[in-house]
Amino acid sequence: MTVSTDALFQCLLRLGDNTLILGQRLGEWCGHAPALEEDIALANTALDLMGQTRHWLTLAGEVEGKGRSEDDLAMLRDVWDFRNVLLVEQPNRDYGHTLMRQFLFDHYHLLMLRGLSESADSRLGDIAAKSVKEVTYHAERSAELIIALGDGTEESHMRMQEALDRLFPFAGELFETDAIDEDLAQHGIAPLPSSLRPAFEAQLDIVLAEATLSKPTDSFAHKGGRTGFRHTEHLGHLLASMQWLQRAYPGAQW
Amino acid sequence: MSHRHFGSLHAPNAEMAIKNARDVYTRRNEGVSIWVVQANDIAASSPSDKGPLYEPAEDKVYRHPSFYKIPDDIGAM
Numbered sequence: 001m002t003v004s005t006d007a008l009f010q011c012l013l014r015l016g017d018n019t020l021i022l023g024q025r026l027g028e029w030c031g032h033a034p035a036l037e038e039d040i041a042l043a044n045t046a047l048d049l050m051g052q053t054r055h056w057l058t059l060a061g062e063v064e065g066k067g068r069s070e071d072d073l074a075m076l077r078d079v080w081d082f083r084n085v086l087l088v089e090q091p092n093r094d095y096g097h098t099l100m101r102q103f104l105f106d107h108y109h110l111l112m113l114r115g116l117s118e119s120a121d122s123r124l125g126d127i128a129a130k131s132v133k134e135v136t137y138h139a140e141r142s143a144e145l146i147i148a149l150g151d152g153t154e155e156s157h158m159r160m161q162e163a164l165d166r167l168f169p170f171a172g173e174l175f176e177t178d179a180i181d182e183d184l185a186q187h188g189i190a191p192l193p194s195s196l197r198p199a200f201e202a203q204l205d206i207v208l209a210e211a212t213l214s215k216p217t218d219s220f221a222h223k224g225g226r227t228g229f230r231h232t233e234h235l236g237h238l239l240a241s242m243q244w245l246q247r248a249y250p251g252a253q254w
Numbered sequence: 255m256s257h258r259h260f261g262s263l264h265a266p267n268a269e270m271a272i273k274n275a276r277d278v279y280t281r282r283n284e285g286v287s288i289w290v291v292q293a294n295d296i297a298a299s300s301p302s303d304k305g306p307l308y309e310p311a312e313d314k315v316y317r318h319p320s321f322y323k324i325p326d327d328i329g330a331m
Binding site: 035036037040041044140141144148 | 264265270273274281
């Protein structure tokens with residue numbers, strides 16, 4: 001028995017919506033980052049994520065078989081149809097929050113892509129294998145900055161701890177596992193998110209120790225994004241700025 | 255491998271300098287290898303010494319190996 005079309009479609013939306021929404025968030029810093037080097041580095045990361053989004057959502061449209069393109073999926077769905085985790089839609093706030101969000105996502109993302117590059121479905125495997133190279137760099141970079149700022153000045157340490165305290169409760173959703181994930185894992189399409197958690201925690205502990213930051217002990221996790229049950233209020237605002245042009249001038253071309 | 259100067263940037267340490275250089279200067283496939291050097295560690299000639307340092311070479315055309323006849327069967331060199 002093959003995996004259900006709907007499970008595969010949901011899987012691709014989850015992958016593509018994560019990279020789309022985080023890419024859009026990072027793009028908000030373009031021209032505003034605290035230093036030129038950071039500005040360009042974040043824009044590069046955003047563009048990597050957008051490139052990955054195009055692959056995931058194009059494939060999602062093909063799998064769905066209703067003739068929707070990558071652009072249709074990105075620009076013409078509303079909040080309740082998005083399947084990204086809540087973490088990536090959280091606002092940038094200060095640079096510390098932006099980097100902490102990136103750090104948490106990058107390390108999950110890298111593990112997920114490594115697993116996906118072994119996928120029984122070579123269409124997913126190929127996209128993942130290409131993305132792993134980009135994300136390996138993202139993960140290295142964000143870890144280094146977390147260490148530099150966590151173990152930096154009193155002010156930078158305080159801000160990074162604050163960012164960790166606020167964002168860590170959004171990390172749990174990355175590893176949430178539902179019937180769709182079970183179906184995908186059974187058919188060798190994608191790793192079970194829950195199976196990635198030990199490696200994630202181990203990596204997190206190493207980096208946070210070096211950054212002199214303390215991981216929150218409460219295991220409460222905000223969730224609802226990847227199942228589409230409930231997004232935070234931030235996603236609608238993000239979509240408004242991302243989608244307004246296609247909404248106001250339907251079919252407008254570059 | 256020959257390296258050439260590409261630009262300058264800010265970074266807190268050498269590792270981040272390489273990463274920043276990668277991000278700022280190799281976005282369009284310009285590089286396969288990066289060297290970074292702290293600006294403090296570069297000794298440079300002074301622009302005001304330009305005359306004595308470089309002008310004397312201007313009228314010494316005989317230092318260029320351009321006066322040899324190359325046999326046709328050698329082809330382009």
